[in-house]
Amino acid sequence: MPDQVPPKAPPKLEPGVVAAGVYAKGKRVSDIEIDDAGKWRKKPGHVVWIGLFEPSGDLLARVSEQLNLHPLAIEDAEKAHQHPKIEEYGDALFIVARTAQMVEGKIAFGETHLFVGRGYIVSVRHGASATYSTVRAHCESCPKMLSHGEDYILYKILDFIVDNYMPVLETVRHEIEGLEDKVLHESISTEQVRRLYALRRDLLKLRNAVVPLVDICRRLEHVELLPIDPEMRPHFRDVTDHVQRIRESVDSLREVLAFAFEASLMMGQAQQSTITRKLAAWAAILAVPTAIAGIYGMNFDHMPELKWRYGYFAVIGVIVALCGFLFYRFRKNKWL
Amino acid sequence: MPDQVPPKAPPKLEPGVVAAGVYAKGKRVSDIEIDDAGKWRKKPGHVVWIGLFEPSGDLLARVSEQLNLHPLAIEDAEKAHQHPKIEEYGDALFIVARTAQMVEGKIAFGETHLFVGRGYIVSVRHGASATYSTVRAHCESCPKMLSHGEDYILYKILDFIVDNYMPVLETVRHEIEGLEDKVLHESISTEQVRRLYALRRDLLKLRNAVVPLVDICRRLEHVELLPIDPEMRPHFRDVTDHVQRIRESVDSLREVLAFAFEASLMMGQAQQSTITRKLAAWAAILAVPTAIAGIYGMNFDHMPELKWRYGYFAVIGVIVALCGFLFYRFRKNKWL
Amino acid sequence: MPDQVPPKAPPKLEPGVVAAGVYAKGKRVSDIEIDDAGKWRKKPGHVVWIGLFEPSGDLLARVSEQLNLHPLAIEDAEKAHQHPKIEEYGDALFIVARTAQMVEGKIAFGETHLFVGRGYIVSVRHGASATYSTVRAHCESCPKMLSHGEDYILYKILDFIVDNYMPVLETVRHEIEGLEDKVLHESISTEQVRRLYALRRDLLKLRNAVVPLVDICRRLEHVELLPIDPEMRPHFRDVTDHVQRIRESVDSLREVLAFAFEASLMMGQAQQSTITRKLAAWAAILAVPTAIAGIYGMNFDHMPELKWRYGYFAVIGVIVALCGFLFYRFRKNKWL
């Protein structure tokens, strides 16, 4: 899982800082110190891009001082477990997004907080989320687009977050389809119930992470937000479209699980019904020898049948005949 | 299934291209090469109409170059599994619609992507969808309407897509009505549960395909979209109306299936209840000979009844009388 | 059911035409031929009122030609099974409404299509719907109101359609109340389930017919629609109010049926629980003689009790005492 932990940083990077660079005309000009960010950001045409991973309060305070971030946003960025949202503070944006990926067969959720303003973008990652070095590499590989500045970087990060939901969703879908088959073809087991339950909880968490993301992307696409160039709107619309698709898949899967739950109740009832009928049929068949044998086991002095030469054989015959008849009847009306 | 595959194309058509022609004053002027589309489309009063089927990325790129399509739209058109939607790119429209038809007794879903702009319309089909050669033939047969241009062609394609949902829906409705009868008149079986489940999933997929189509048609009808002539609005409203009707039918059928599910739970309970009562009644009746015979099967030395001349017959009589009485009682209160 | 079929028409009426007349100043001026409708409708202050019942395509085409109806509306009017709606075509309105009435104890749905424009109103009935001759008679009886023209006639027809839902709803309500009693006081039967199911389906159909009617009436009341005089608005609001009330009754009844379903599940469970406890109690009581008699039915040589003078009577006494004690216990904790 080398993706999880921040990559080996060049010696000058302090703890909590994954990367810090400045870009101009779509090209990286230089790596920078956190405490120089304020100077660089003010140079026309320059964009400071800082990536943090679970930073200390102190580091955040220094970043905030350099870039003049709002205290309420910094307060949120310091702790994880924020609600996904987009907030404007003057001409700056603060965005919280939840990220998801598969770690050892389970969905691991993380959080990314983004500060975007004229001349800078800061990403703060908490918990299990892929590093944005891939995004950085990709951005650096097409200088023409990167020359758009901080809004293009914001678009690429959101696009990356949304794309990372896809394999998670595929895994869940695959698990659900496996379970669906079991529910419809085997008799219900407590193990299955536990798996159904776990899937429902996972989908609930996915939904809670994705639904606010739709609103965030839509606001970036529609509303007049200061640092967002109108030219970038089709790109944010593309992200909205993808996150919308993920949301609809999550909703469909939730509905499929609800169907599976109801189908499983019905299967249980159908099977219970089959077993009850089968049991009843066998009980009826076995009641015949019990009742007849009980009667001829009585100790009356005068029971003429007991004296008959072939009484025993006759009774056995009657028992066999009656049982056979019942068996045939139950077979016919499908109880057996 | 000759409808599924693109029709035998005239020799000049390259792979992936189903048809490519140019129209003026409602009449086909000529078949064209993809690489001439740009020239033709710019001639006043001329409309280029290209039909593609699962085109290669290369072919799409050439079409895009000729007609100046937006890269984000092209990116979507290259892969299937897009979310149905309508997007404006400058004065061009990009539409994704899901199509449905019956293939070998099952619903097969496909996708159609449409690029519409001044002087051109391009359709891209993925998966199981009827070819639009019928639409082409129909359009060519009424030049007066076709002279409206690309928006009329768009209307005819959407109308065709929507009309193709009708027989699918009828098949599903027919299946549901069959199942309804079974649920209400037979005892529940695992086979029925599986069919109910499959129908619910099919309706969910239909719903996911149809619901966004309503929005697409409504936007074509109401919003000021560049390539759509206001005169065409009643036509798009007619499509909205039809797709709306399909959507309501899907919703009704979903509700009917939910009713059927609940009814089946109740039927199961009613039947279970009947069987339990029947079982209990027979168990009670059979307990009589068992208990009495058990008592007279004891080996006490002094059991006066055993010595009686007609003791055995009396006991048999008592057993028969008691059983008869119980049977009569259970009959009366409908347990048997 | 003389209401169902069009009344015996005067000889000049052609098949499919129920009535065709022209009105001025609130009075009938004359009966007219379909092919003269265009002329009459153009005379100032004159209103043409045509009533059709399942007309042929040809007849519709002639009406359409006279009154200049829109081809898309005519296309719809030709086939039944349209979705209830209101559509504007230029300065004309096209309205589709579903009608309901009791026919032989079952709800029969029909359809009425209305074309309304300056100087004319055309009604097209399909399937089971009451004839509008009552409306015509009523209109003719108050010339002052009728002198308002086509919008007053439209109001009276919609009012009549909505009033006809009332007895249907009352029948359904009555049936539901009967079933409610049964569900709460008898043990659940498959017959009851079938009736519950049928009522749910009927209410679903009623709802599908009534819900769009609310929107239609509201649009007639609020929106600036060309042929509707603002003075007529309180009348359309009155219809909206009535159809709204029907819709709320339908929704309430649907909820009542859902309650009844859940109550019936609970009743089933309560009854099952009672029977299970009763069964268990009797099984316990009967197990006593079976077990004891079994023991004294063993054939050991040395079983001292068997030799006792009053062993048999003692054992019978013990059995009776134990059974009595158990019976008393079960009675006390309400299992019996």
Place this chain on the structure above:
Amino acid sequence: MPDQVPPKAPPKLEPGVVAAGVYAKGKRVSDIEIDDAGKWRKKPGHVVWIGLFEPSGDLLARVSEQLNLHPLAIEDAEKAHQHPKIEEYGDALFIVARTAQMVEGKIAFGETHLFVGRGYIVSVRHGASATYSTVRAHCESCPKMLSHGEDYILYKILDFIVDNYMPVLETVRHEIEGLEDKVLHESISTEQVRRLYALRRDLLKLRNAVVPLVDICRRLEHVELLPIDPEMRPHFRDVTDHVQRIRESVDSLREVLAFAFEASLMMGQAQQSTITRKLAAWAAILAVPTAIAGIYGMNFDHMPELKWRYGYFAVIGVIVALCGFLFYRFRKNKWL
């Protein structure tokens, strides 16, 4: 129930008229005849206040003539079972509200129709509703407020109607809490199901009565309605707030009943499960003597155990030991 019937009226009051007076500067000027209402109402600063109880059509017609009420409103006021609503007719208001109160331990619903215009207010009561003489007395006791005129009277009547819902709601809440305890602590009975059902129906009716009242009060508070003085808005907002609180209580109680229903299903299942296990355990214990005694009850000539001196006692010992062991095991795993 002296509240239900109109109070003993002074001799001059005709049947159906509960009170009829005229007010000026917050004081009652005089009692009036219905047929003088028109004159009085036109005097500046005078307000006519008429209270009717199930009036005849003729009486209503006379009132209508005096105060110039709209025929459609009069048509509604004549029959009970109107949908709660507010309607404007020119500069007059017509309001229908449903009232509720406890009568002999059951909720009794009634209806009040109110006509309000410049210089008059008419209340028409149908069915079980408290008389408004309390309101009248209260109004007369604070002339300062009453001098506001008809809108103040309207406010006091609506406030009175809404306040009367409170004790009804408290009774229902109390009943539900009693039932909740039973459901969670006793085994489910058919009687409980019937009470749950009755409560659900009552709450549905309460909801149907209260929900439209919220809208009515909100419109009186927000919309520019002719006879309502903007100064009175905080008062109508206060009523909205109270009716809103009632509505939320009704919704909460509905949800509580839904929880109780589900809890009762689960309790039923838990109890069923307990009984089944208990039954199974006792059946297993009792099967031991039955099987063993059956074997030693066989009549084979050569069964060595039967000859043993202490065979019988050994077998009894084995039976007791096995039963004891089973009993201990079942106790341990909580089946008994």
Place this chain on the structure above:
Amino acid sequence: MPDQVPPKAPPKLEPGVVAAGVYAKGKRVSDIEIDDAGKWRKKPGHVVWIGLFEPSGDLLARVSEQLNLHPLAIEDAEKAHQHPKIEEYGDALFIVARTAQMVEGKIAFGETHLFVGRGYIVSVRHGASATYSTVRAHCESCPKMLSHGEDYILYKILDFIVDNYMPVLETVRHEIEGLEDKVLHESISTEQVRRLYALRRDLLKLRNAVVPLVDICRRLEHVELLPIDPEMRPHFRDVTDHVQRIRESVDSLREVLAFAFEASLMMGQAQQSTITRKLAAWAAILAVPTAIAGIYGMNFDHMPELKWRYGYFAVIGVIVALCGFLFYRFRKNKWL
């Protein structure tokens, strides 16, 4: 629980008054008498802050007189059990909020009513809610912020109320997670049902308290309300964000409980199904000795097997073999 009761007040504080002071430039100027509040509040730059706990009607009347509060708001503040809301009375605000905290392991709800206007803020607490002395201390510790005046104090009180929900929610979440485990791993018990039920009711109450708070905060954030400075909006947005997060957690937990309920039904069914199969298997195995022993317990004179030397042993062998075979079969298909 020292938090619950108002702190020991300095001698001059009358009963019902927790604190009463006046602030200027962010610093406390002086403690004041209630009857001087009116004078102080009018001094420019001064803010009167009064804290009451379940005040008498008389005390409230005096406060109201000093600060000119609206009678309808005072009427509400006198009684607890108000619906959470925000109301404008001229240039004053009246806010009702519900508070929650854990008291002896249970959620205790209280109420706070806030009157805010130019130069004053009055808080009225009812029932179990934390005292606002912490808020007061915190405000006094940062004079710069406090110099904003009454809107800052309002923000701090709401923030404090919302923050107090967090530990309550964590307790509930912890309880639910414990119950979840039990439901999925143990067999369902009536105790569990009661706990599930209690949690559902608690969450319903939490939801009823929190949902209106979202609207209140949103209105403080967005609407132009007189005493709220636009500069304070980011602070109210921060509160909205936190209360929104609480609301979503409550909704998620409600959904989790609904899942747990359904899972518990399924677990119950799966377990019932397992027990039924086990019971059936053992019943079948035990039926073998019973039936065979019954037959050889019959008293016929001519039963050849009874005479056989090893008849008894053969029959025992057959019984053992049959039972063993059945046991093996049931094991194989997982019934045992």
